[in-house]
Amino acid sequence: MAISVDDLTGADNIAxxxxxxxxxxxxxxxxxxxxxxxxxxxxxxxxxxxxxxPQGEIAWQFISPNYTQRVLPERVLKNIP
Numbered sequence: 001m002a003i004s005v006d007d008l009t010g011a012d013n014i015a016x017x018x019x020x021x022x023x024x025x026x027x028x029x030x031x032x033x034x035x036x037x038x039x040x041x042x043x044x045x046x047x048x049x050x051x052x053x054p055q056g057e058i059a060w061q062f063i064s065p066n067y068t069q070r071v072l073p074e075r076v077l078k079n080i081p
Contacts, residue, residue: 003033005045039063053081 002024006014015024027033034040039048046063049071053059060079062071 003027005034049076051076051079
C-alpha cells in the first residue's frame, strides 16, 4: 500500500502512468496518518518509507527531513522481510 498526500487527481495520474498495481490511500487534507507516523511538519509531509511486517510492526523505515533526499527503490526492496 502507498499513502499519498497529493490530491486525488494528480496522484491518480501518476499511479496509472507508472503502472502501480497496489492500493494507494489518498490523504489530501487529512494529516492523521502522517501524524501517527510522526512524519508531519507544519503543513508538509516529510518524505518517508515504512516497511510493515506481517505482524503490523514497522520492520524498516526511511525518514528524510530534507525533501530532496529520497531512498532508492533497491534499498527499500532489500529491507522487505
